Amino acid sequence: MDKKQQILATALRMFVEYGFxxxxxxxxxxxxxxxxxxxxxxxxxxDELVLAIYVWIKDELEAxxxxxxxxxxxxxxxxxxxxTATLHWALQNRGKFYYLRQFELSPHYANVPTGDNQTxxxxxxxxxxRRKILRTHPAELILTLYNNHVFxxxxxxxxxxxxxxxxxxxxxxGYEMIWGMLKYA
Amino acid sequence: MDKKQQILATALRMFVEYGFxxxxxxxxxxxxxxxxxxxxxxxxxxDELVLAIYVWIKDELEAxxxxxxxxxxxxxxxxxxxxTATLHWALQNRGKFYYLRQFELSPHYANVPTGDNQTxxxxxxxxxxRRKILRTHPAELILTLYNNHVFxxxxxxxxxxxxxxxxxxxxxxGYEMIWGMLKYA
Amino acid sequence: MDKKQQILATALRMFVEYGFxxxxxxxxxxxxxxxxxxxxxxxxxxDELVLAIYVWIKDELEAxxxxxxxxxxxxxxxxxxxxTATLHWALQNRGKFYYLRQFELSPHYANVPTGDNQTxxxxxxxxxxRRKILRTHPAELILTLYNNHVFxxxxxxxxxxxxxxxxxxxxxxGYEMIWGMLKYA
Amino acid sequence: MDKKQQILATALRMFVEYGFxxxxxxxxxxxxxxxxxxxxxxxxxxDELVLAIYVWIKDELEAxxxxxxxxxxxxxxxxxxxxTATLHWALQNRGKFYYLRQFELSPHYANVPTGDNQTxxxxxxxxxxRRKILRTHPAELILTLYNNHVFxxxxxxxxxxxxxxxxxxxxxxGYEMIWGMLKYA
DNA sequence: CATGAATGAGTTTTCATTCAT
DNA sequence: GATGAATGAAAACTCATTCAT
Numbered sequence: 001m002d003k004k005q006q007i008l009a010t011a012l013r014m015f016v017e018y019g020f021x022x023x024x025x026x027x028x029x030x031x032x033x034x035x036x037x038x039x040x041x042x043x044x045x046x047d048e049l050v051l052a053i054y055v056w057i058k059d060e061l062e063a064x065x066x067x068x069x070x071x072x073x074x075x076x077x078x079x080x081x082x083x084t085a086t087l088h089w090a091l092q093n094r095g096k097f098y099y100l101r102q103f104e105l106s107p108h109y110a111n112v113p114t115g116d117n118q119t120x121x122x123x124x125x126x127x128x129x130r131r132k133i134l135r136t137h138p139a140e141l142i143l144t145l146y147n148n149h150v151f152x153x154x155x156x157x158x159x160x161x162x163x164x165x166x167x168x169x170x171x172x173x174g175y176e177m178i179w180g181m182l183k184y185a
Numbered sequence: 186m187d188k189k190q191q192i193l194a195t196a197l198r199m200f201v202e203y204g205f206x207x208x209x210x211x212x213x214x215x216x217x218x219x220x221x222x223x224x225x226x227x228x229x230x231x232d233e234l235v236l237a238i239y240v241w242i243k244d245e246l247e248a249x250x251x252x253x254x255x256x257x258x259x260x261x262x263x264x265x266x267x268x269t270a271t272l273h274w275a276l277q278n279r280g281k282f283y284y285l286r287q288f289e290l291s292p293h294y295a296n297v298p299t300g301d302n303q304t305x306x307x308x309x310x311x312x313x314x315r316r317k318i319l320r321t322h323p324a325e326l327i328l329t330l331y332n333n334h335v336f337x338x339x340x341x342x343x344x345x346x347x348x349x350x351x352x353x354x355x356x357x358x359g360y361e362m363i364w365g366m367l368k369y370a
Numbered sequence: 371m372d373k374k375q376q377i378l379a380t381a382l383r384m385f386v387e388y389g390f391x392x393x394x395x396x397x398x399x400x401x402x403x404x405x406x407x408x409x410x411x412x413x414x415x416x417d418e419l420v421l422a423i424y425v426w427i428k429d430e431l432e433a434x435x436x437x438x439x440x441x442x443x444x445x446x447x448x449x450x451x452x453x454t455a456t457l458h459w460a461l462q463n464r465g466k467f468y469y470l471r472q473f474e475l476s477p478h479y480a481n482v483p484t485g486d487n488q489t490x491x492x493x494x495x496x497x498x499x500r501r502k503i504l505r506t507h508p509a510e511l512i513l514t515l516y517n518n519h520v521f522x523x524x525x526x527x528x529x530x531x532x533x534x535x536x537x538x539x540x541x542x543x544g545y546e547m548i549w550g551m552l553k554y555a
Numbered sequence: 556m557d558k559k560q561q562i563l564a565t566a567l568r569m570f571v572e573y574g575f576x577x578x579x580x581x582x583x584x585x586x587x588x589x590x591x592x593x594x595x596x597x598x599x600x601x602d603e604l605v606l607a608i609y610v611w612i613k614d615e616l617e618a619x620x621x622x623x624x625x626x627x628x629x630x631x632x633x634x635x636x637x638x639t640a641t642l643h644w645a646l647q648n649r650g651k652f653y654y655l656r657q658f659e660l661s662p663h664y665a666n667v668p669t670g671d672n673q674t675x676x677x678x679x680x681x682x683x684x685r686r687k688i689l690r691t692h693p694a695e696l697i698l699t700l701y702n703n704h705v706f707x708x709x710x711x712x713x714x715x716x717x718x719x720x721x722x723x724x725x726x727x728x729g730y731e732m733i734w735g736m737l738k739y740a
Numbered sequence: 741c742a743t744g745a746a747t748g749a750g751t752t753t754t755c756a757t758t759c760a761t
Numbered sequence: 762g763a764t765g766a767a768t769g770a771a772a773a774c775t776c777a778t779t780c781a782t
Contacts, residue, residue, distance in 0.1 A: 045752080389662065477574065
């Protein structure tokens with residue numbers, strides 16, 4: 001398990017730094033301190049490794065959001081909690097958050113097995129629309145706009161290299177913006 | 186000249202379909218109907234080709250926006266005009282618009298020579314902030330949020346494969362959203 | 371013992387289907403339902419496995435011929451019996467017979483330990499020549515022509531996919547041919 | 556062209572000595588005095604190279620037989636001429652002849668494009684059967700037995716390492732044998 | 741301007757074999 | 762005996778780039 005996890009972490013770091021194609025599997029193995037063949041013993045192909053990292057990060061973010069919300073929470077504050085927590089997580093896990101975007105905009109995204117596993121956010125949006133707390137738009141549209149807004153803020157904050165308190169202020173502003181944009185009436 | 190343009194167009198199509206690394210220069214040359222060496226006769230390196238396509242598309246979009254606006258326009262309607270025109274252009278030039286995103290999120294973006302050539306949108310936002318028509322935020326933040334919103338709408342419309350009239354309706358809605366989000370007070 | 375035999379049988383099948391080099395030991399182990407290391411526990415190298423299969427089949431064919439002949443038989447009918455039995459055995463054990471050829475034409479053949487263990491056929495030919503029932507040619511020549519004739523018939527019958535009665539007829543014809551070719555005067 | 560032919564000749568020699576799988580393309584390129592990539596510039600895959608060699612040899616043998624026969628020849632002497640010439644060619648081009656067998660018994664044989672290009676021998680056998688000069692068997696059977704007989708003689712002569720005059724004598728004997736076996740009545 | 745043969749470093753992947761448990 | 766994770770040396774193949782014509 002140790003080596004497997006070591007490969008995962010090293011690959012993540014290198015993929016973020018050099019891109020998928022810019023990172024040779026041999027280099028990953030070397031930096032992870034394992035033999036070339038060991039990487040392929042655990043992940044049959046490079047694509048499989050790329051996907052495994054995505055699932056790992058996705059699960060981790062989801063778990064971190066699950067830890068601070070409850071099904072019984074009211075929708076409006078829950079929305080704020082999730083938005084804020086996501087951005088803070090993103091800023092404390094920049095490599096991981098960047099990886100998610102990099103992956104989702106790449107052809108690799110097509111390899112994700114399509115289960116019906118809805119995320120907390122998926123369910124929240126669906127319920128918010130149904131209860132007329134969010135605008136009556138297709139959930140898919142709301143989700144897409146939300147994600148792009150979150151990524152936009154992340155992009156700005158990281159590129160402008162803001163101080164922590166400024167970061168919190170912007171996140172707060174950003175929340176007001178998206179809420180004003182998506183809330184019902 | 187013919188061959189040069191042929192290479193450009195073919196490369197654009199293939200880069201969008203297979204990605205930068207997934208597209209071999211030899212394949213581009215072949216599909217463009219020119220010899221391997223001809224491609225390198227016009228563009229010294231693959232990176233140079235990738236950049237040339239970006240500049241070409243960027244200029245084309247800018248020219249198309251320039252054709253429908255004037256420096257003397259009022260800011261508020263001009264903002265709407267540009268937003269709407271950009272999205273329509275994106276939907277009629279999907280490959281080109283997608284290329285812009287692909288390029289800007291890639292390490293290639295660092296190769297763009299940093300001139301002070303501001304776009305129409307850059308100038309509009311700067312002036313909007315100065316005149317307190319747009320929120321008093323850093324121009325960079327406003328621009329980032331704007332761009333991500335535009336791309337989010339583009340993503341939704343293309344993935345949902347909407348009919349033309351639905352497209353126009355969503356673009357109109359999308360405009361109201363971003364305007365509500367960015368306008369002063 | 372069970373596992374050892376299981377490995378042998380699985381390897382035979384796969385070597386015939388994919389060739390020696392085309393068959394990975396890991397795949398053999400997997401299909402045989404044993405662990406990777408178990409294969410190497412029983413056979414020190416892949417070459418050793420390849421050889422073991424050859425010896426196994428060779429012994430089986432020899433035993434099957436021994437069961438229907440006696441040292442005291444007359445040479446002429448014994449020749450016919452052996453020829454006919456060999457071909458029938460070959461057609462009922464196609465994989466095994468094909469393996470023998472595949473092995474003997476490969477560099478692996480050099481690994482067979484050279485004992486003086488003569489086969490029934492070897493002894494029969496030697497005696498036939500000595501007693502002037504077979505042509506006075508080097509035994510090696512007669513054996514080679516015999517083997518190629520047998521394989522030729524096998525090739526034709528399997529490729530033409532003949533019905534059982536046709537098979538018997540061809541084998542009979544084939545016997546007349548080789549006998550006419552090799553018998554004395 | 557020079558390099559292409561150089562690759563072909565080198566690969567032939569190495570495939571005969573080490574087998575298809577035992578010969579690395581990198582080694583072929585090295586021995587042929589060309590770069591690794593050059594080999595793949597001329598032959599897209601190793602399989603394509605293997606096939607190209609087969610076609611080359613096959614054509615060469617066919618041309619050599621065509622040079623000493625005429626369509627108007629009588630069948631019986633033509634048969635002898637071809638048989639004898641084939642064996643002499645085989646003994647003077649041992650690598651090439653061995654390659655043909657090696658190839659035809661391998662899975663590569665399935666890659667040969669199935670045209671209707673009949674060889675001289677194919678046509679001769681078909682006509683011999685029709686005119687009742689050869690036994691009334693399926694042409695395929697006659698051809699298979701013929702080929703195996705030729706290869707058997709080749710095998711014996713090369714393994715016994717006979718002197719030239721002995722070779723000629725055995726070939727002559729071998730002709731009588733196959734003719735006795737295949738001629739009508 | 742245009743060509744396409746030639747290059748060789750680099751890539752992913754395979755695989756027989758070992759060894760600690 | 763049995764296991765399967767670990768190994769690392771190959772292997773086939775790719776590809777941006779050069780250059781003589």
